[in-house]
């Protein structure tokens with residue numbers, strides 16, 4: 170790909186390897202050309218919801234990308250944060266910011282080489298969306314969090330409806346103390362363009 174990737178390109182991805190290719194091209198301009206210019210704020214909602222739910226540490230940031238959610242957690246006082254992403258190029262940008270204790274490349278759909286219950290909690294912003302990661306990854310996310318821990322995950326609201334998230338969350342109920350859903354804007358009120366009004370569902374799951 171020679172042109173700078175767009176949100177439309179990202180939503181059209183089909184496979185994890187497509188993500189690896191697209192984000193290799195997008196890493197350098199993601200923070201300014203995408204997040205800043207489009208008024209992306211989802212990571213702030215996720216970090217706030219996680220801290221409000223207890224802010225347990227260590228916390229794993231899944232699909233951490235360039236570290237926007239990690240920065241939002243740091244801004245709220247957390248400092249035991251680990252990042253994982255399928256794109257080494259995105260993680261390289263995050264690493265340069267010095268936000269994370271550790272960063273590692275991995276495909277959440279294939280499973281991560283981490284022990285059961287390794288984390289007190291987990292966040293993910295912007296990764297459960299069109300062309301990226303579906304509800305099938307929630308089992309792996311639950312495995313990584315210890316009993317009593319919290320998962321705070323954003324899910325694009327259209328993706329939520331079309332990819333069976335309600336059914337998957339119902340399956341996870343017996344493994345959870347509580348599952349709370351709230352709807353929040355993905356972009357700021359000043360955003361313009363086709364996706365400016367897109368909504369994210371923030372799922373806060375407290376593991377039994």
Ligand SMILES: C[S@@+](CC[C@H](N)C(=O)[O-])C[C@H]1O[C@@H](n2cnc3c(N)ncnc32)[C@H](O)[C@@H]1O
Nearest residue numbers: 188232233234237254255256276277294295296
């Ligand atoms: C829209 S970006 C969000 C990045 C960051 N969390 C944020 O809010 O800015 C989606 C991220 O998910 C990552 N990703 C896509 N598929 C993945 C997979 N199967 N496993 C892990 N990460 C994945 C991409 O590489 C990309 O960094």
